[in-house]
Amino acid sequence: MTAYGKRTLDFVERLRRLTGYDAISREIRTSLEWFGLTHVTAWSMPVPGRSPDDCVLLNSRPADYLAHYARNNHVLRDPVVTEIRRTPGPFSWRDVRARRNLSRAEIAIMDEARDFDADDGLMVPIFTPSGSVMMFSPCGRQPDLSPPARAAVEIIGICSFQALDRAREEQTEGTAPAPLTPREREIMRWVAAGRSDDDIAAILSITTRTVTWHVENAKRKLDAFRRPHAVFQALRLGEITL
């Protein structure tokens, strides 16, 4: 067995035995340090209806870097973030520099990370049941991102995401999800009545695209990956009645 394989499988086994968000996140950070990945973030793209804090599952990047990043709204131009839409599999920051002709502004954003203890990292996309994409993103100074290390970190990332998500669910069990807006409720009532987006758009005198947008927001809030599931959840939570 390779050192990478052993590390990864031992990590998965330890993770399986842990309970509680703090213990799990500590184990993840410790395991990644072996690869020179001293910081890690697990997050999803911000979506309507959820606060930015809800989109972050784990974060150990320096607070001053995050404040700087948020203040300058780097998320819109950061080439590592925009690369997510282009590449379905894991990729490193170095890959982005190599495969794209970056603007000076984009290079500056990537270079800034060096001042905060990270010059390379790996982005691991993780596909959730609701259809959204979470990113597991560890980074550090000259980390080991050789092919076997990438394979190891990908599995570590996927298993970590699941463990963190379960721990967070346990923490928030019993708390109510974000309520639907009046418009979302109105549209979900029509969805429950079997109307198509085109029908609903005609009834409400809005565009079909707007209807779809409201339905997708409602699905996210209701943690549903399909419309029938969203209708069921909306009924169960009392958001709509028939």
Added chain:
Amino acid sequence: MIFVLNGRDRGAHPELFEQQFRFRYEVFVRGGEWPAAADVLAVDRYDDDDAVYFLDLDDESRIRASGRITPTVTSSLIADCFPQLIENRQARRAPATYECNRAVAWPAEPVLHARHRIATFPLIAAMLEWCAAHDVAYLQTMIETVALSRYLELTPLTQPMGLSHPYGGGRACPGGGECMAIRWPVCSEVLADLRRYAGGTPGVTAAPAPGRRH
């Protein structure tokens, strides 16, 4: 309803086996242009008497999804062709370990699509129920690495058996990707997770094929 057939039942249910092998050909070889025009069947060397088949049939006995498990002692695709996928010191072949492969669903969907999961997870649930009833300790299989999160979602007791490896030239090549081996311990916790996940899905428990005693 999901029906279970043994490889040695081939003579008793020739139409179901033929339909299954044609189904596989359509999904794996042709990429899914149903209905089949040609009389071509996808059969391999693991389709022997010891193989166990799980067929999800609709009301007109048409296959919606199917899968196969084999005893690894005699039939293991991973041991024969992908031994590098197992790094967890476990034997690639063991008397109490079965291997799942050739799991297909119609319409063919990418592994990350919700419909793929809805079609194939009840099959996996039925396979594990069968394993529990036959004193099998582990069920192993090969997956696309990107789908690992799906299987962990099914049960957190899903165990990676090694790192992922590229196939078909890797992710950068059309038709290529990364694959890895996983296994499930056949235990009450895993069965409970699967039943919880598949709640409301009819016919999850494996049942004998029509007209046959299993």
